[in-house]
Amino acid sequence: MSNPSSSAQPLISIDVRIEQVDIKGQYIQLAAPIHLSGQLHTSELQSQYGQTTKGAALPLQIGVDEAGRGPLLGSVNVAAALLPAAWSGLIEAQPLKDTPLSVLTDSKQLSEKKRDRLYPLVQQYAVGYIIAEIPAAVIDQINILQATMLGMRLCTEELLQAVAAHLTAVGHRFIEVLIDGNRCPDLDSGKLAKAGIAPAMLDCQAWVKGDGRHTSIAAASILAKVSRDKAMYELDAQYPEYGIAKHKGYPTRAHMAAVATLGVLPEHRRSFAPIRRALESE
Template sequence: MSNTPCSANPFTPISTCIEQVDIKGQYIQLAAPIQLSGQLNIVELLAQYPINEESEQAPIQIGIDEAGRGPLLGSVNVAAAILPATWSGLIEDAPLKGTPLSILTDSKQLSEKKRDILYPLVQQYAVGHIVADIPAAVIDQINILQATMLGMRLCTEVLLEIIAKHFNTSVERQFEVLIDGNRCPDLDYASLDKLGIKESVIDCQAWVKGDARHTSIAAASILAKVSRDKTMYALDAQYPEYGIAKHKGYPTRAHMEAIETYGVLTAHRRSFAPVRKALENVAHTESGNR
């Protein structure tokens, strides 16, 4: 993985551009940069997960979720969140009761108004959080599944890299990486090992509907969903005729009619069948008019 800092401080806040990456042993130049942004509070992390060589260490739980796999337009956003130790756990056990995040659950079960309320609260109270914005060009380059897995991998690795620089790696801290879905990303364990984080201390778990089960995944779901919606509203302001604020890039009738009337945008995912078909129809019409 090759990255370049987008700001002078690569720790807190986190602001990183990924332009090249190793995917399954193949080192590739990405079609467009992946932007990662967030924050990690090292002081709070050390306070919440203190190093105690005489007792078993509480695992640092990293929840990960995505938003935007299905739309025809825009980025897929992947987010990771580390909550305070006592706030991390199964939602059904109510570890968030009495906290500012007490209404937190799967973002899809919350209204947009509640998600917008929770978004800054998650950013404020999470020990660490990060969002990866994987643009349409990368989705078209490596497919939506691999783009999503890459986002999950990058969020995990960037957080672990920063943690490794500030924690005593001679004490083998345990990490629980909780993924919403049915598979875990392929982490670059060789690079993590060089930082002092061995594969054996990383327990990656895939949870179907995990955003309704684990508080840390639910927190990540809020970050991913709201951050993606923000990019959709920005595109809507730029291209109001497409009605993006309403359909958020999903293949609704209104969206398909807008594509037919106004054409395919740069932000559209050309590898997705409806967009590909629209482009083919345009090419066929143009060839017929020659």
């Protein structure tokens, strides 16, 4: 299988700050902005998905995953990824064999060294991707489940809108959105319809442990996990006495000891019980 070239092709950079959102019919001001970043290889999008097979447009498969639901500190990160057509599918069918992403699977099954090596490769070879950072203040505002669902929704919508702006007749092609987990976010069908994506052509599927099943979800899992780890290392540099590089915000004994001794940080999730109790005891 030939590797899609990533050199000398037009790149659309995506950098969005979202301060207000519609959640279940209620328009709310977020406690802190959500940052979305990513890119779209527009020429690769056309070469991979612009053609037709037997008169039918190739379907698009977008994988979505998250990292950081359990920690007491920092953002929950969500990513959406669109891989080249020949690289998309079930991992067990080995569509990534003989590609730069051949070792890609669920990020939790890979060492940090392998994840770090894959991170720039996924960014380089994905046709498009989006990463969202949902800060602790928003998690506290709407709860961790809703924050994660919101991140999945925003990543998916932003990537689909970017694709729709650069792919001919996107409304006539089937789009699969594959979510890691047991539920799909409520996508804004009105917003997508304005972009030319008909709701009837969009199929959102929830896959439990999907990051070990689908290449596109596995790619998203790498983006979400490594981007969150990077944010944790930045916090560690800012607050070295908390040992964040080791526990990455999870409720380890060392983390809780640091909180008890040094106090709660602005980046801690105040709605989570251990942090709430620590605040009450101050």
